[in-house]
Amino acid sequence: MVLSAADSLQLRAALQTAVVKCSERCLYQAAKWAAELVDALPEPEMDAPMPDAPEHNIHPVFAPNPDPTEAALEARELSRYLLAKSYFDCKEFERCAAVFLPEPLLAGLMGSTPNEPASAKGKDKAKPKAPAAASFSDYTLPAISQKSMFLALYAKVIAGEKHKDEDAEMVMGPQDSGAVINKQLVLVSRFLTKWFDDRKADDADYPPSQGFLEYLYGMVLAKERNDNLALDYLVQSVHLFPWNWGAWQEITNLVSRVEQLNKIAPHLPQNIMSYMFHANTAVNLYQQSPELAASLNDLLGIFPTSCFLLTCKALLCYHSKDLFAAEQDFNRVLALHPQRLDSLDHYSNILYVLNRRPKLAFLAHLCSSIDKFRPESCVVIGNYYSLLSMHEKAVQYFRRALTLDRSCLSAWTLMGHEYVELKNTHAAIESYRRAVDVNRRDYRAWYGLGQTYEVLEMHAYALWYYKKAAGLRPWDSKMWQAVGSCLQKMGRERDGIKALKRALLADSYYDTTASSFGSAGAVDRMSQMDPEVLLQIACMYDRLDEEEEAKAYMELCLAQEDGAPGGEDGGGAGGASLGDSIAIHHDSPGFGSEGGDGEAGGEGGAGAGGPDGGTGVTFATSKARMWLARYAMRAEDYDTANRLAMELCQDGVEVEEAKALIREARSKMELSEFVAR
Known part of the structure; x- marks a missing residue:
């Protein structure tokens, strides 16, 4: 796939705009993703037509909001917005939210219910009365811009996630049940419900939505396990602003089957972002096909040095069990971006499987020198210790990764593997269960649960988990081998x-x-x-x-x-x-x-x-040779039995029994010759 010069310039401008808009709303991962794609675009040639020079020397990506109402609101609250963003950048999330949404205002929202006035909640006359506008439908939202509203509500969600991690017990501790919730989700969900309800009113006259609040609402609904409604809002978000990769990632997390992906594909905007989403989601669903490989190669034709696309290609080879090709693709990513730590946990898995100890040691040292307190670094180091059979040390690093990020899927699954090696089956089961809670598509965790229960001789449970793994990887022979052995x-x-x-x-x-x-x-x-x-x-x-x-x-x-x-x-x-x-x-x-x-x-x-x-000769083929030799003896085919038994002696498997078969076969042959005379 090759873009024309004009299309390439248009794509570059759109991605640059995405970087600015996501950065303004502190969506740093989405901004980084778009910026890396811009950097992967080949530079335009010197004789290529350049866009017209902007008026007043302002680049189009920094131009004011095209909607006059939103532009006026953003201009009026610029000072407060800059203050709130500086608080967010300093990780003072509560202060950031309080700039636009102070606690008294939010308390009024939480003190009302959709169906009954807040005053009906309590009958204690000593308590202060609820405000006059206590009904949820009568509650008035503050008149602030969508950008400021998103920043304040997003800061609330991040603050809730931070408090959730602080309230949680030590990883795999006695009280760590994974039941701690983000207490700010209810508040943010109610606020956005009210905001969208107001816009749906028949006589409403509001500026058009920019797509970011739909993304935030979809993310909150997904955390509340309301997947269908979350998917609806996320699809709306990518229609309104398709360059926010965070929204596409949330849709990917909600898609659990290829059938579901094919079902929602016609409802998505048809542009290069949906093309990338489809390829990325297919890789995450462990799909392997020449068409998917061709799609990634087409995208790499546009973004030849994109670390994201190269990683997708490497993961495609990894899921296809073509580990050598996956290693080469990750080598290229590391050569192009030696300071990039994203997805290096997958690379360390491949090096572990291929027993590349020197390479894995180098990778662990590299990650530690760049940032030893990144979850990916801890997983890589844990894999290195696991390869050295230092399983207690490996568990320590996987726990450290989970302390930094409890949603680190690789750490949960690999820690389960280490507990299996340490014969701690109960801890292994808990690790695998937590991995499944993070991502129900992780076939390795389902498979690990099956193996653990099989060791405990609970075959009915093991069979159920093996079938879940086989359902996620229907073309993986190891899954069906496990099912067959359990049956x-x-x-x-x-x-x-x-x-x-x-x-x-x-x-x-x-x-x-x-x-x-x-x-x-x-x-x-x-x-x-x-x-x-x-x-x-x-x-x-x-x-x-x-x-x-x-x-x-x-x-x-x-x-x-x-x-x-x-x-x-x-x-x-x-x-x-x-x-x-x-x-x-x-x-x-x-x-x-x-x-x-x-x-x-x-x-x-x-x-x-x-x-x-x-x-070559294996234990299985030698067992088959012994069975066939015995069968030949029962069928009175003594020549075949003698030949197979002699081959067994050469194999060095069950030699004594093979020699006994040879003696018996030769005596039978001599007897047959004697009778024939």
Whole structure:
């Protein structure tokens, strides 16, 4: 996607305006996001047409409000606005709000109810009477500009969040239930309800809304769990002012399914912001497709050095299990923006999985030297200590990250993994639950809950959580493997077989998707399947006394040593993904020492590799070889039994039993030859 010179100048001006307007309202993250996009736009060529010089040497982004009523109000209250903004910048949020909304004025609003006068609340005559305009519908809002109103109410919300953190118990302490609420939300919600009700009146004559108060109301409603109404107001906000990335992020947080994303897409403004929103939300919903990759590449054609878009591309590869491509994308982000700490917690996860200890040590040192009290820095350092198997130290840093920001999703999930390693299952369950409270789309937390309950042998609970994880990642083989294994332990063999066959199909999906992104080596893995899954399916068929099916899957499992293509019963499922040959701690935490060190290589020497790109000899293929040898003995195919038993001796697995099989097979063959004579 290439923009014309005129479109590029128009886009630059719109983003510059967004930076100024968001900064004026102290929406610093949204302003930073827009400013980074402006910086990522290529500079216009010297011969490109420039916009007309502004009158009085004032740049258009600093021009007064085009609405005369709002412009007059902003001019009248400029001194108070500058005072309020300076208080906000100094983190004196209550003082900032009191400049435009003093406590007596707000007390009148809180002393009234929508349906009854405030005087009806108490009958104590000794108390002072409520004001005459006590009815909620009769309450009069102050005549201030929308910019000042937003700043004051936003300061109230931030002050409430600050008090909420102060009132909360120590992270994971005995009283830390996560039940502390922001007490200012009710006040802000009532104020904005009144403001919007007044504007909806038939005889109302108000200046048009600027979109920021809709954003604030949607954010408050989302915190109050009123998701549907919040979504309505946020959609209104992006229609009125589409350049506020904070509003788009709030919509992303409310979208939990791809179906919901497709449903609201036609109701959004059709511009480059909605295009970026759709790509970012799809990545957050763990979608992987060539179309999504193409969308990100188109956007990178416009913003070639955008750290936000490069991070989205890296996360797309990460969710697609193409960890090497994700590492390269994060390397590029770090090279372009070495002081940027955003999303480096995801980068540290990738380095952990790939066992890049020197790189992770460098990243931890870099984050600590830039800002050791950023949540992202604490998560990176915690991951480094986890890789060193210093789990108590890792927990300490994850707790520090949560002390700085209790909504840090990575810290909650990774701390759950560390508690699993420390065998503290109750603390692990609580950490995963808090991660789910922060973001119900976090499949890692659902999966961790399933594993923890499985260790406690509460298989019904574990199955429920595994299914939640599989619903979020329907094309992730590890999710379906967990479902199948849990069903097997519950004695539901048929359902377990179906789930494990789904795991085989999921592997082929990820390998095909990874290869479509141009990942090297993805196609080479597409001709093989996971021998562990094949062995599980075969064993379940064996327990159901369906020997022919069991034999077919045992043979298929054995064929993976040489990378032989799967048979028709395998559903065309292809190759074990990278996550199946690497102990992925952060995507699927292991218990005890299994998978806890992030070392590469599969179980029982799976990383050796076959001559044609297969898995080589693994514990699973050796078990399949032993089963087939016994089956051949029962079928009186002594030559095959002898050959398989001799291969087992070479594998070094169950050697004594293999030797016994060889002796028995040879005696049977000698007996057969004697009888034949």
